[in-house]
Every structure is written in structure tokens, then in C-alpha cells.
Amino acid sequence: MLALWDQSPRSYEGRVPPGSLVVIGPVQGVQRLDATQRANWKAVIRTIRLQGGKVLGYIAMGHGGVTQDQQASFAAVPLEIAAYRDVLDGVDGFFFDQAGPDPMIAGKPDACETANTRWQGVRAHLSALNVGGTVVWNAGAPGPNHCFLRSARAGEHVVSFDGPADDGRGQSFDAQARAVADTLQVNTWTLVHSATPAQMQDALKRARTHYVYVTDGARAFAWGGPVWNYPPGYWGTDSDPRSERGCLRRVQAGAACN
Numbered sequence: 095m096l097a098l099w100d101q102s103p104r105s106y107e108g109r110v111p112p113g114s115l116v117v118i119g120p121v122q123g124v125q126r127l128d129a130t131q132r133a134n135w136k137a138v139i140r141t142i143r144l145q146g147g148k149v150l151g152y153i154a155m156g157h158g159g160v161t162q163d164q165q166a167s168f169a170a171v172p173l174e175i176a177a178y179r180d181v182l183d184g185v186d187g188f189f190f191d192q193a194g195p196d197p198m199i200a201g202k203p204d205a206c207e208t209a210n211t212r213w214q215g216v217r218a219h220l221s222a223l224n225v226g227g228t229v230v231w232n233a234g235a236p237g238p239n240h241c242f243l244r245s246a247r248a249g250e251h252v253v254s255f256d257g258p259a260d261d262g263r264g265q266s267f268d269a270q271a272r273a274v275a276d277t278l279q280v281n282t283w284t285l286v287h288s289a290t291p292a293q294m295q296d297a298l299k300r301a302r303t304h305y306v307y308v309t310d311g312a313r314a315f316a317w318g319g320p321v322w323n324y325p326p327g328y329w330g331t332d333s334d335p336r337s338e339r340g341c342l343r344r345v346q347a348g349a350a351c352n
Contacts, residue, residue, distance in 0.1 A: 101120065101131070101134055101135060101138060102134075102138075103134070103137040103138050103140075103141040105325065106138060106141045106142055106145070107141060108145075109145075109325065109329065110141075110142050110145040110146070110147040111145075111146070111147075111332060111339060112145065112146030112147070113146060113147070113148075114142075114145075114146070114147040114148070115147070115148050115150055115187075115228065115230075115305065116142050116147045116148065116149055116150065117150045117151075117152050117189045117322075118135065118138060118139070118142075118149055118150070118151060118152060118185070119151070119152025119153075119189075120135060123170075123174060123177070124151070124174060124177035124178055124181050124182060125173060125174065125177045125181070127181060127182075132181055132182065135182055136182055136183060139182065139183075139185065143186075148186035148187065148227075148228065149185045149186050149187075150185060150186065150187045150188055150189040150227075150228060150230060151174070151175075151178040151182075151185040151187075151188050151189070152188075152189050152191060153171055153174045153175065153188055153189070153190055153191065154167045154190075154191045154192045155167060155168055155171060155190050155191065155192045155193050155212060155216070156168040156192055157192045157194065157195050158195035158205075158208050158209075158212075159212070164192075167192065168212065171190075171216055171219060172219040172222075172223065175188065175219055175220060175223055175225055176223055176225075178225075179223065179225055184225075185227065186227045186228060187226075187227030187228030187229060187230070188220075188227065188228070188229055188230065189230045189232065190216060190229070190230065190231050190232065191232045192232065193209065193212070193213065193231040193232050193233050194209050194231075194232075194233035194234050194235065194237070194242060195208055195209060205237065205238065205241075206237050206238065206241030206242060206244070206245055209231075209233060209237075209241075209242060209245055210241075210245040213231060213245055213246075217229075217247075228251065229250045229251065230250070230251040230252070230253065230283065231245075231246060231250065231251065231252050231253070232253040232256060232283075232285075233252055233253060233254070234253060234255075234256040234257070235254060235255065235256075236252070236254040236271040236274070236282075240270075240271060240274045240275075242254070243271060243274050243275050243278060243280055243282070244274075244278065246278065246280045247280075248278060248279035248280065249279060249280075249281075250280055250281070251280070251281040251282070251283060251304075251305070252275070252280055252281070252282055252283070253282075253283040253284075253285055254271045254275075254282045254283065254284065254303060255283075255284045255285065255286070255303070256285045257285075257286070257287070258286070258287055258288040258289075259286050259287070259288055259289035259290070259293040259294075259297060259308075260288070260293075269302045271302075271303070272302040272303060272304070275303075275304070281304040281305065282303040282304050282305070283303055283304070283305040283306070283307070284297070284301045284303040284305070284306045284307070285307050285322075286306075286307070286308040286309070287308075287309050287310075287311050287312070287321045287322065288309075288310070288311065288312045288321070289308050289309065289310055289326075290310065291310075291328050291336070293308075294308040294310070294326070294328060294338055294341070295341050295351045295352070298338070298341050298342050298345050298351070299345055299351070306342065308326065308338055309321070309322065309324075309325075309326040310326045310327050310328065311323070311324055311326065326338060335349075335350075335351050335352060336351065336352055
């Protein structure tokens with residue numbers, strides 16, 4: 095999968111492997127796009143699809159809705175879902191960010207109960223708006239006793255790791271989370287940022303999730319900012335074993351990256 099790169103169709107040309115899931119997310123929100131921006135984002139979607147990729151619309155859920163801003167984010171979810179359908183003529187699914195509680199309380203016993211309730215609410219909006227496709231919940235972790243994975247439905251996706259390459263949580267739970275996810279028929283993701291080329295290769299070798307994306311983007315703002323907004327310098331091609339794409343292909347085939 096790819097992350098939120100930028101709004102230029104050219105940045106995606108020749109860079110989307112078939113079967114990729116590509117997350118797009120206009121910074122100002124889809125509802126606020128003017129005519130020029132709408133045309134541009136539609137061109138981005140066409141470019142991705144022509145290469146065999148699927149487009150997921152980014153929507154922030156506001157964690158547990160504790161603050162007014164978080165509550166406003168969750169209240170806007172159905173409006174953003176409808177906007178991707180009506181303004182951009184539809185996408186192939188959605189990446190719901192901030193789908194778990196605030197990271198500071200993610201380990202509390204009621205954390206998954208809150209997430210489960212909110213996920214059910216989003217599913218109801220998707221059904222009411224007659225919008226389908228791939229659904230990804232970025233909980234940032236599998237949750238206590240893998241409860242975020244257990245909150246997902248068969249066929250849905252859950253981000254079970256989202257953090258920097260030097261995060262101590264790393265890949266330690268990936269194998270176990272993968273086993274639980276496979277039993278539930280849920281897909282898992284690993285998202286790693288601030289990774290050197292060596293850390294990128296290590297992450298690809300060690301990850302046991304269904305989808306992996308690694309970038310050298312560094313955290314510039316407290317809320318993440320540009321971390322996911324640019325292609326990694328080592329994105330490369332499937333034929334270059336040192337690049338992310340090439341390394342991943344070799345790992346999948348049981349070979350070494352270098």
C-alpha cells in the first residue's frame with residue numbers, strides 16, 4: 095500500500111504496483127475542494143487506477159471524541175464519505191484514521207468498547223449512503239488481547255502498528271496479531287516512518303502483517319504532518335533489490351534484499 099503522497103497526478107505515474115492500496119486525503123477535506131482541485135484529484139484517481147491500484151479516501155474519526163475537535167471530526171465522517179462519492183465520483187474504499195481511542199488511553203479496559211461502538215456507527219453511515227469497498231481502521235495497535243482486531247468484521251483491515259522505526263513496540267506482536275487476524279479473516283497493516291534504508295529492509299523482513307509500508311519521512315509536527323505526505327526516497331522499482339518495492343518482492347519470494 096501507499097500513503098498520502100501529494101495532489102499531483104505525475105507523482106503517481108509509473109509508481110503504483112498493481113494491487114496496491116493508495117490512500118488519498120486532500121488536506122482541506124473533500125467538501126471544500128474547488129473546481130480546479132476536484133479535476134486534479136479525479137486525475138490522481140484515474141492515474142492510480144490505470145496502473146491497477148485501488149484508491150482509499152482518508153477520513154479522520156477523532157479518536158474517542160473526548161475534545162470538541164475530536165467530536166467535530168467524528169460528526170463530519172458521513173459528510174466526508176458522501177463527498178468522496180459525490181465530489182470525486184467515488185473511491186474504492188476508505189482509510190479511517192484515528193479509529194482507536196487517544197493513544198494515551200488506548201490500553202484502558204474500555205478502549206475497545208468505545209472503538210467498537212464508533213466503528214459500528216461508521217458502518218451504518220456507509221450502508222445508509224450506499225457506499226462500499228475496502229474498509230481500513232487505523233487503530234495504531236492491535237489493542238489489549240487484540241481487541242481492535244476483534245472489533246473488525248471479516249474482510250476489513252486494521253492497522254496494527256503505526257509509528258517510527260525506532261519504536262520499541264516494533265514488530266514484536268506482528269506474528270501473533272497475524273495469527274489472530276487470519277482466524278478472524280481480517281487483514282492487518284504495518285505503517286513505519288522515519289526509517290533509514292537499513293531499517294526499511296529490516297521492517298519488510300520482519301513484518302508479519304498482510305500489508306506493509308515504510309517511509310523515510312520524519313515527524314515534523316506533533317500531529318504527524320508531512321510524515322506520510324511524500325514518496326520515500328527509496329521507493330524505487332520492483333527490479334531494484336535495494337528499494338522498498340524490490341526488497342518487498344524479494345522478501346515475499348523468500349530471497350534477501352541485498
